[in-house]
Ligand SMILES: Nc1ncnc2c1ncn2[C@@H]1O[C@H](COP(=O)(O)OP(=O)(O)O)[C@@H](O)[C@H]1O
């Protein structure tokens with residue numbers, strides 16, 4: 614397989630995984646994007662420039678996450694690894710539970726798909742499978758690839774799979790992003806090996822209800838986002854986020870920890886945005902530790918175009 618282009622641009626969304634009860638399964642794409650400009654070089658040199666989130670922190674060589682994913686995708690497509698000039702404009706905050714690492718991996722794989730002569734060898738299933746294998750979380754990778762809301766699952770030897778849901782046009786997302794970071798690996802490390810059967814049953818029902826709430830009945834969001842499988846276990850490593858989720862829920866708002874935290878996500882109907890804003894203002898308004906944002910739902914997923 615040869616390359617079919619030497620210059621591509623990629624836009625990839627942030628994602629919020631779990632959405633409460635859908636641990637490791639449900640996710641939502643948010644219109645907060647990283648932009649990448651990728652040029653294949655004739656030499657095997659790798660040059661990485663980063664502006665915005667992660668600048669001065671992430672590697673600037675072939676160990677950079679985007680480059681690693683791009684090279685792995687070229688390998689999968691049977692295309693030669695190439696030198697690269699990668700320029701990233703990053704807006705997704707790192708280590709906050711908004712899927713920055715999944716976005717980086719999906720962007721790298723999508724860039725490879727746009728670079729190779731025959732993109733069909735890397736269809737959406739292959740992109741999702743490879744991205745999940747590299748990053749480990751199909752619940753983030755799936756909405757980053759497909760946009761909208763997604764249900765992801767591991768299909769044994771067939772790798773990760775996902776179904777896309779069209780979210781209700783009235784669904785709105787508000788994120789309360791703290792200044793502190795929490796590595797996903799740390800937040801996974803505090804989870805128990807086993808959970809009570811009753812809690813598993815509780816979450817199965819709520820996750821099923823959440824599909825209905827996301828797509829047809831936003832009025833059900835408060836009940837549908839309740840969870841017993843991960844957030845309480847993680848409270849000690851993100852006490853402020855856990856308290857904030859509880860306080861928002863006591864106001865009747867569908868708040869959850871976003872991904873592995875510490876960002877807090879509030880899902881609501883458009884008509885309830887004023888209530889969300891007032892509660893956020895009451896709870897974190899004026900605090901230098903929290904930024905409140907209201908990204909649209911991203912319906913496209915990753916987009917890559919050749920130049
Ligand atoms: N755009 C990016 N480019 C390079 N590395 C990235 C990028 N985004 C995330 N990473 C890596 O992933 C780490 C964050 O991953 P993780 O702990 O899973 O948090 P998140 O919830 O943001 O995905 C960063 O510290 C960085 O090492």
Ligand SMILES: N[C@@H](CCOP(=O)(O)O)C(=O)O
Pocket residue numbers: 628630631636637638709710711712713714750752753797800801843871872873874
């Ligand atoms: N299901 C995972 C999701 C991790 O998302 P991230 O955005 O925090 O990386 C988990 O809850 O561990």
